[in-house]
Amino acid sequence: MITKIVSKNFEILNSHTMAVALENGRYASLENLFLQKPREIIDTISQSGLRGKGGGGAHAGSKWQLAADTQGTKYLVVNADESEPGTFKDRQILSKDPHLLIEGIICTCYAIGSHISYIYVRGEYEEFSDILQSAIDEAYEKNIIGSGAQYPLDITVHRGGGAYICGEKSALLESLEGNRGHPRLKPHTPQAESYFGEPALVNNVETIASVPFIVENGAEAYRAYGTEKSPGTLLFALSGHVEKPGVYEAEFGLGMWEYIHTLGGGVKNGKMLKAVIPGGASTPILPAHLVQEAKLDYESLKSLGTELGTGGMILLDEDASMVKALKNLLRFYHHESCGQCTPCREGTSWVDKTLDKFIAKTATTEDLKILKSVSKSMNGKTICVFAPAASGVINGFLKHFENEFLECIQ
Amino acid sequence: MRITIDDISIECEEGELLIDVMLNNNINIPHFCYHQDLGADGNCRMCMVEIKGAKRPQIACDTFVKENLEVITKSENINEVKRSILELELLNHPVDCPICDQAGECKLQDYYMDYGLYESHLTTPKTKKGKAIELGSNVMLDQERCVLCTRCTRFTSEITKTGELGIIGRGDSARVGVAPGHELNNPYAMNVVELCPVGALTSKDFRFKQRVWFLDTSKSICHGCSRGCNISIDYNETKYTREKIHRFRARRNARINQSFLCDYGRLSYKELNNSFKGTSSSIEDLKELLKEDKKLALASPSLSLEQLQAIQTLCQTHNIKLFCLAYYDESFGDGWLKTNDKSANLASVKKLGICTCQEEFDAALQEAELILNFDHTLLKHQEFGNKKSVQFTSTHLPPACGYCFGFANFAHDTGTLINCEGITQKFYATRFRDKNPSLSELLEQLR
Numbered sequence: 001m002i003t004k005i006v007s008k009n010f011e012i013l014n015s016h017t018m019a020v021a022l023e024n025g026r027y028a029s030l031e032n033l034f035l036q037k038p039r040e041i042i043d044t045i046s047q048s049g050l051r052g053k054g055g056g057g058a059h060a061g062s063k064w065q066l067a068a069d070t071q072g073t074k075y076l077v078v079n080a081d082e083s084e085p086g087t088f089k090d091r092q093i094l095s096k097d098p099h100l101l102i103e104g105i106i107c108t109c110y111a112i113g114s115h116i117s118y119i120y121v122r123g124e125y126e127e128f129s130d131i132l133q134s135a136i137d138e139a140y141e142k143n144i145i146g147s148g149a150q151y152p153l154d155i156t157v158h159r160g161g162g163a164y165i166c167g168e169k170s171a172l173l174e175s176l177e178g179n180r181g182h183p184r185l186k187p188h189t190p191q192a193e194s195y196f197g198e199p200a201l202v203n204n205v206e207t208i209a210s211v212p213f214i215v216e217n218g219a220e221a222y223r224a225y226g227t228e229k230s231p232g233t234l235l236f237a238l239s240g241h242v243e244k245p246g247v248y249e250a251e252f253g254l255g256m257w258e259y260i261h262t263l264g265g266g267v268k269n270g271k272m273l274k275a276v277i278p279g280g281a282s283t284p285i286l287p288a289h290l291v292q293e294a295k296l297d298y299e300s301l302k303s304l305g306t307e308l309g310t311g312g313m314i315l316l317d318e319d320a321s322m323v324k325a326l327k328n329l330l331r332f333y334h335h336e337s338c339g340q341c342t343p344c345r346e347g348t349s350w351v352d353k354t355l356d357k358f359i360a361k362t363a364t365t366e367d368l369k370i371l372k373s374v375s376k377s378m379n380g381k382t383i384c385v386f387a388p389a390a391s392g393v394i395n396g397f398l399k400h401f402e403n404e405f406l407e408c409i410q
Numbered sequence: 411m412r413i414t415i416d417d418i419s420i421e422c423e424e425g426e427l428l429i430d431v432m433l434n435n436n437i438n439i440p441h442f443c444y445h446q447d448l449g450a451d452g453n454c455r456m457c458m459v460e461i462k463g464a465k466r467p468q469i470a471c472d473t474f475v476k477e478n479l480e481v482i483t484k485s486e487n488i489n490e491v492k493r494s495i496l497e498l499e500l501l502n503h504p505v506d507c508p509i510c511d512q513a514g515e516c517k518l519q520d521y522y523m524d525y526g527l528y529e530s531h532l533t534t535p536k537t538k539k540g541k542a543i544e545l546g547s548n549v550m551l552d553q554e555r556c557v558l559c560t561r562c563t564r565f566t567s568e569i570t571k572t573g574e575l576g577i578i579g580r581g582d583s584a585r586v587g588v589a590p591g592h593e594l595n596n597p598y599a600m601n602v603v604e605l606c607p608v609g610a611l612t613s614k615d616f617r618f619k620q621r622v623w624f625l626d627t628s629k630s631i632c633h634g635c636s637r638g639c640n641i642s643i644d645y646n647e648t649k650y651t652r653e654k655i656h657r658f659r660a661r662r663n664a665r666i667n668q669s670f671l672c673d674y675g676r677l678s679y680k681e682l683n684n685s686f687k688g689t690s691s692s693i694e695d696l697k698e699l700l701k702e703d704k705k706l707a708l709a710s711p712s713l714s715l716e717q718l719q720a721i722q723t724l725c726q727t728h729n730i731k732l733f734c735l736a737y738y739d740e741s742f743g744d745g746w747l748k749t750n751d752k753s754a755n756l757a758s759v760k761k762l763g764i765c766t767c768q769e770e771f772d773a774a775l776q777e778a779e780l781i782l783n784f785d786h787t788l789l790k791h792q793e794f795g796n797k798k799s800v801q802f803t804s805t806h807l808p809p810a811c812g813y814c815f816g817f818a819n820f821a822h823d824t825g826t827l828i829n830c831e832g833i834t835q836k837f838y839a840t841r842f843r844d845k846n847p848s849l850s851e852l853l854e855q856l857r
């Protein structure tokens with residue numbers, strides 16, 4: 001059931017070092033890369049149907065095209081801010097196969113015409129950042145990157161200050177420019193992101209790490225996996241009440257329950273499943289009966305009222321308190337809201353504090369109304385999708401598990 | 411191009427911001443973070459409108475108008491949206507309006523009356539933040555009243571580029587502040603008080619002195635330098651003092667000062683409360699004096715065009731040599747609003763052909779037997795030995811040996827100024843008369 005494209009070298013000892021990486025096929029795609037024109041590479045990526053793996057699922061090809069077509073000094077910014085509860089896939093790449101990421105960066109930069117790349121690493125990922133940096137140093141020594149490389153390219157690691165919101169691409173760019181990590185107002189027409197006024201392409205670590213396979217083997221080889229609309233593979237992850245938590249790469253389209261059962265060994269201690277948060281903390285919860293129906297691709301989960309997100313599944317067993325689970329999530333949103341937009345700044349704090357009353361079983365029907373109405377105010381009236389996502393999380397819990405909340409009312 | 415807003419057809423230009431169109435046409439659109447001279451930031455979400463064809467309400471400060479756009483600002487749905495945003499905005503507000511200086515000119519109060527009018531739903535404790543924090547440059551901060559619209563921080567980062575103010579913290583602990591050990595300190599700092607839509611930033615110079623609803627306003631021009639920034643003079647007449655000028659506020663003029671003033675000009679209102687309180691000399695004596703032989707007059711370059719004209723006529727009739735010397739200060743100008751020429755009206759002086767030559771003035775001063783000084787600072791406090799002198803003054807002067815006539819300062823007069831860019835502007839008198847006559851009235855009596 002496991003399909004190894006990105007995770008191919010994960011289990012090899014010292015796979016993060018240049019010698020071992022080269023032995024195991026890293027940088028092999030570069031030969032094929034330089035035989036083709038940048039245009040052709042973008043076309044291949046478009047044909048492969050590669051979708052962004054940072055949570056949004058945007059088509060990589062069209063984003064690359066936009067960046068390539070925009071005049072100016074181009075930047076590739078790799079999003080390694082991975083800070084969402086339940087999402088811990090990018091760290092595997094950073095620590096176990098950083099050369100795959102570097103290889104992907106070379107391919108991407110060549111395709112869009114960029115000679116400068118930044119990797120924005122989550123503040124707390126100090127250890128992974130060090131591993132990545134030593135891999136970059138090795139690549140410079142070998143003239144795989146740097147001014148002496150076949151394609152001159154500089155890669156700089158930038159460590160964040162520890163804010164979840166800096167994973168949002170425009171906040172990330174603000175932060176990289178030295179400003180507060182506040183998301184920007186979205187442009188009215190599709191356009192490349194901007195870094196100091198110059199065009200920038202922002203992609204997730206795993207998206208970039210998927211590129212070498214496609215460059216080396218072609219679009220069809222990638223499309224051989226997954227579904228028509230969600231081609232390829234994803235580093236799905238399991239956490240929570242599961243026997244074998246971890247990151248297991250698989251093709252899109254598998255049954256969610258099958259995946260959990262086969263790769264995760266089922267629910268911990270043989271208990272019954274109550275629900276799964278399917279794609280990292282910011283996706284609406286799926287109760288057990290819908291988990292049986294769900295397929296691991298963008299379209300199936302959307303049709304069930306949730307999202308694939310980053311594919312990081314959090315399991316909750318029959319004994320889990322949904323009130324406490326929601327409290328846990330809301331504390332996160334309260335802590336991480338950047339505080340720009342009124343509905344998000346005030347709303348995340350209000351719902352979090354209101355949940356304390358449910359935990360203490362001193363809530364009133366008024367408090368349940370507050371949860372619902374504040375959640376409504378948070379949806380669709382903000383600069384970035386942080387608040388709408390938080391709103392979706394609340395709505396999901398209330399939709400499927402309202403009875404548990406009613407039990408906490410005096 | 412035309413669009414419709416609440417069934418009213420409005421002429422505008424393609425690509426204009428919807429909120430600008432509404433503000434320019436006096437259509438009520440609640441907003442905190444948008445400011446015509448700071449631009450859009452989109453954070454407060456108060457300016458929601460319904461756009462025909464759009465699924466969700468949109469913010470007017472980030473909507474560009476297109477042909478035949480149909481906008482609805484009043485409907486049950488949109489009012490509910492605004493009510494809910496306002497409720498969130500006010501959630502952790504201390505509601506200390508009775509002791510807040512902004513009361514009466516606070517957008518939270520205004521919008522609450524328009525869209526709020528609900529009972530508080532809050533059943534959890536309020537978030538506490540800092541109060542009465544001195545930021546520097548007369549500016550006081552109350553973090554609990556702040557709606558985090560970032561107007562003030564955008565002003566210091568984008569307009570003055572001094573960057574003293576910033577937002578510290580995230581989520582509901584986000585608050586405005588200065589870096590430790592630093593203070594708000596730039597020649598335009600007090601603008602943030604006016605930019606702040608609520609009572610979070612108040613002026614140490616003004617706070618707790620007046621309730622704004624007791625103030626009257628006149629349209630005027632700052633006389634601090636040749637820029638001619640447009641101001642509103644806020645004043646009233648209290649029981650114990652004669653009429654008092656309490657503050658200058660910027661009056662928007664997109665061509666000159668946008669919505670800003672320098673602190674020097676803003677605080678120059680104080681001079682207007684220092685009018686001449688003594689007894690003026692007798693007009694008959696002055697008429698006698700004017701029969702002297704060698705006469706010289708020096709006029710302030712900050713007098714109005716009308717005042718300068720009246721002086722010029724007087725000088726022509728009585729054969730008086732008239733001069734006007736500019737108030738020049740190399741250290742004042744800054745390439746933005748402040749100009750090195752601190753005369754409010756030098757352009758009018760030049761237009762009237764009044765002599766501004768220092769050497770000619772010095773020579774004439776040597777010779778003169780009678781000196782008339784029209785409010786010029788150079789000669790105001792000067793002793794003239796055995797020469798006779800007459801002071802025409804808009805400010806208080808201690809009793810002196812010479813002759814002295816008080817006249818009303820520009821707050822109490824109406825007149826015309828021409829600024830450094832040749833723009834002619836009028837300023838208007840307050841409703842109250844000064845005890846002193848206007849200069850034109852005074853000179854009229856000498857006819």
Ligand SMILES: Cc1cc2nc3c(=O)[nH]c(=O)nc-3n(C[C@H](O)[C@H](O)[C@H](O)COP(=O)(O)O)c2cc1C
Nearest residue numbers: 052053054056079081082083167168169203204207
């Ligand atoms: C609140 C928020 C947090 C995000 N955090 C991350 C993150 O940690 N890593 C990431 O790759 N994308 C994150 N994203 C998505 C990015 O904005 C962006 O879409 C993504 O980096 C684009 O890369 P992709 O197309 O390769 O997925 C976040 C988005 C939001 C709204």
Ligand code: SF4
Nearest residue numbers: 338340341344382384
């Ligand atoms: S929605 Fe929340 S996180 Fe996003 S910009 Fe607004 S305040 Fe910041």
Ligand code: SF4
Nearest residue numbers: 556557559560562606
């Ligand atoms: S202090 Fe005033 S201007 Fe500054 S952010 Fe707060 S409300 Fe806005």
Ligand code: SF4
Nearest residue numbers: 632634635639672675
């Ligand atoms: S720049 Fe000149 S005119 Fe404007 S407020 Fe300052 S002193 Fe007055």
Ligand code: FES
Nearest residue numbers: 441454455457471
């Ligand atoms: S004025 Fe439009 S969002 Fe604040």
